[in-house]
Amino acid sequence: MKKQIVLKSRPVGKPTADNFETRLIEIPTVAEGEVRLVAHTFSVDPYLRGRMSDAKSYIAPFQVGEAIVSGLVAKVVESKAANLKVGDFVMERLPWQEEMVVPAKGLQVVDEKIAPLSYYLGILGMPGLTAYFGLLDIGKPQKGETVVVSGAAGAVGMVVGQIAKIQGCRVVGIAGDDAKNEYLMKELHFDAVINYKTVKNLDKALDTACPSGVDVYFDNVGGEISDAVIAQINKGARIIICGQISLYNATSMPVGPRIQPSLLKRSAMMQGFIVSNYVHRFPEGFKVLAGWVSGGLLKYTNTAYKGFDQLPEAFIALFEGKNLGKLIVEVS
Amino acid sequence: MKKQIVLKSRPVGKPTADNFETRLIEIPTVAEGEVRLVAHTFSVDPYLRGRMSDAKSYIAPFQVGEAIVSGLVAKVVESKAANLKVGDFVMERLPWQEEMVVPAKGLQVVDEKIAPLSYYLGILGMPGLTAYFGLLDIGKPQKGETVVVSGAAGAVGMVVGQIAKIQGCRVVGIAGDDAKNEYLMKELHFDAVINYKTVKNLDKALDTACPSGVDVYFDNVGGEISDAVIAQINKGARIIICGQISLYNATSMPVGPRIQPSLLKRSAMMQGFIVSNYVHRFPEGFKVLAGWVSGGLLKYTNTAYKGFDQLPEAFIALFEGKNLGKLIVEVS
Numbered sequence: 001m002k003k004q005i006v007l008k009s010r011p012v013g014k015p016t017a018d019n020f021e022t023r024l025i026e027i028p029t030v031a032e033g034e035v036r037l038v039a040h041t042f043s044v045d046p047y048l049r050g051r052m053s054d055a056k057s058y059i060a061p062f063q064v065g066e067a068i069v070s071g072l073v074a075k076v077v078e079s080k081a082a083n084l085k086v087g088d089f090v091m092e093r094l095p096w097q098e099e100m101v102v103p104a105k106g107l108q109v110v111d112e113k114i115a116p117l118s119y120y121l122g123i124l125g126m127p128g129l130t131a132y133f134g135l136l137d138i139g140k141p142q143k144g145e146t147v148v149v150s151g152a153a154g155a156v157g158m159v160v161g162q163i164a165k166i167q168g169c170r171v172v173g174i175a176g177d178d179a180k181n182e183y184l185m186k187e188l189h190f191d192a193v194i195n196y197k198t199v200k201n202l203d204k205a206l207d208t209a210c211p212s213g214v215d216v217y218f219d220n221v222g223g224e225i226s227d228a229v230i231a232q233i234n235k236g237a238r239i240i241i242c243g244q245i246s247l248y249n250a251t252s253m254p255v256g257p258r259i260q261p262s263l264l265k266r267s268a269m270m271q272g273f274i275v276s277n278y279v280h281r282f283p284e285g286f287k288v289l290a291g292w293v294s295g296g297l298l299k300y301t302n303t304a305y306k307g308f309d310q311l312p313e314a315f316i317a318l319f320e321g322k323n324l325g326k327l328i329v330e331v332s
Numbered sequence: 333m334k335k336q337i338v339l340k341s342r343p344v345g346k347p348t349a350d351n352f353e354t355r356l357i358e359i360p361t362v363a364e365g366e367v368r369l370v371a372h373t374f375s376v377d378p379y380l381r382g383r384m385s386d387a388k389s390y391i392a393p394f395q396v397g398e399a400i401v402s403g404l405v406a407k408v409v410e411s412k413a414a415n416l417k418v419g420d421f422v423m424e425r426l427p428w429q430e431e432m433v434v435p436a437k438g439l440q441v442v443d444e445k446i447a448p449l450s451y452y453l454g455i456l457g458m459p460g461l462t463a464y465f466g467l468l469d470i471g472k473p474q475k476g477e478t479v480v481v482s483g484a485a486g487a488v489g490m491v492v493g494q495i496a497k498i499q500g501c502r503v504v505g506i507a508g509d510d511a512k513n514e515y516l517m518k519e520l521h522f523d524a525v526i527n528y529k530t531v532k533n534l535d536k537a538l539d540t541a542c543p544s545g546v547d548v549y550f551d552n553v554g555g556e557i558s559d560a561v562i563a564q565i566n567k568g569a570r571i572i573i574c575g576q577i578s579l580y581n582a583t584s585m586p587v588g589p590r591i592q593p594s595l596l597k598r599s600a601m602m603q604g605f606i607v608s609n610y611v612h613r614f615p616e617g618f619k620v621l622a623g624w625v626s627g628g629l630l631k632y633t634n635t636a637y638k639g640f641d642q643l644p645e646a647f648i649a650l651f652e653g654k655n656l657g658k659l660i661v662e663v664s
Contacts (some may be wrong), residue, residue, distance in 0.1 A: 265382075
């Protein structure tokens, strides 16, 4: 019997441990074309919160009583598939289980010799690709422009800031912790950082950090932080809506200043997106990101919880802003 | 002495007659390179409201005590410029005056033989070009898609709807008057119309009018009408912010539901613009619009006030939704 974590109830507001339940399940035998996997490292992501609600979104909701599914790097321990052998590592969206039997088809093989396994969930995985396509394809930052990123110390945000630096932009990060901001300044060479939790006047801080205004805003957070940034956009600004983590736990329709007049006055553009829109270009993104990583232009860090049982706690911690970089749970 | 209308005070909320003052001015003599013009037809536009406030926008505010400036077709009655002769008609942004002496340089000659003079302020002028570039360049409507336009019976909106029909789209117009909506259906062949003032349930009416959802929303109005439309956008929708007339008279920051989550869930795009962004492509737009007009594909109508003194009243009427098509004031 192996452990599985299911959605016990849909969260109302901030998720709690009570929304999850651990069960023991039988792992079936391996049929032709299938493999048995042992979980190695789980990805824990803000977008999972959306799937825990039953509102219409870009991805179907989780069902109560069924396993949570997220990105997982797993080890093949038994194989009846020609293309996978015991000892291979694979990555896919897979259930929160210690072990599982799945079809081999569609599993992406990942290679520890090219990059540490956790990278395939982070800088070379979904968050890295999200930063790459969102910033470059939608934001189109030009040399000398000012790029502001919210959730700057998160898995996506810290890649966005570094790619913007590679493009020759002034990069301003917004995060909620001094230690995170120090990392962004000292290790990732952001030009300015703002701690939105301790700053006295966010408008003034943004004005100081962005003396030439804001040309590109990569938004992971939404809410009042975004109101303040949007108030300082330049003509022709591009706003990339990647996440709205400040609103994911809202229990009523969030309201705020209407932004259409600002977009109108500045001929500005705002675009929502999800990385899967770019699935046909993933190989390109992976190649460029891997090149930047191996060339030392992109640094990467993560926050790791240890042990399968930590999955719910790690997920809840996302909404407390505890993670620096990608949040992962290492199982084995 | 000739009449001039100046901004007497900045409107707070809806403009009133008290915000304007008529003065008598001396018309100077004509110097080399100048012409004397007699006003023929003024254009009265919602965007002028923005210039009456002193908030930062895409165009400098009017100064209190100075003449209002708007689009004008005027007749040359005296010329000391080689390129203009007495009897020519010209168009330019010019002051609200019965007569004026201005440099000939920069005045666009308009030809009554090609189209009625009022067309150069409407379908072949700024509103027509606004509809053309906003819908086609930003909205990129595809055959079979559903295009919703607010302010559908206004100068821009009725051109947007007709161009969308030319593109093979389903066109849904929102306006606040049954007579206007009848015109849109019978004369301009819109597929559906909604009277937002009398409809009992706007959400339900939109749902009925847009059985396949909303792919393109051309927004002239903003506010609660837009909230309802944005709630029904499809994946990959494009929202063009052309005007926000429902908010122009707001005396405090308008608030409403935050729209970023909707844009995120639908990978949708919203873009503000002003027609002058496309000044380098005006000849293209004019040529295409003129072709459609002469080919009978684009119909046009306007609401005309008669007499110079009617300018303030005509402008105020814009915010009461009284105009069908372009609102103009015929002086002579």
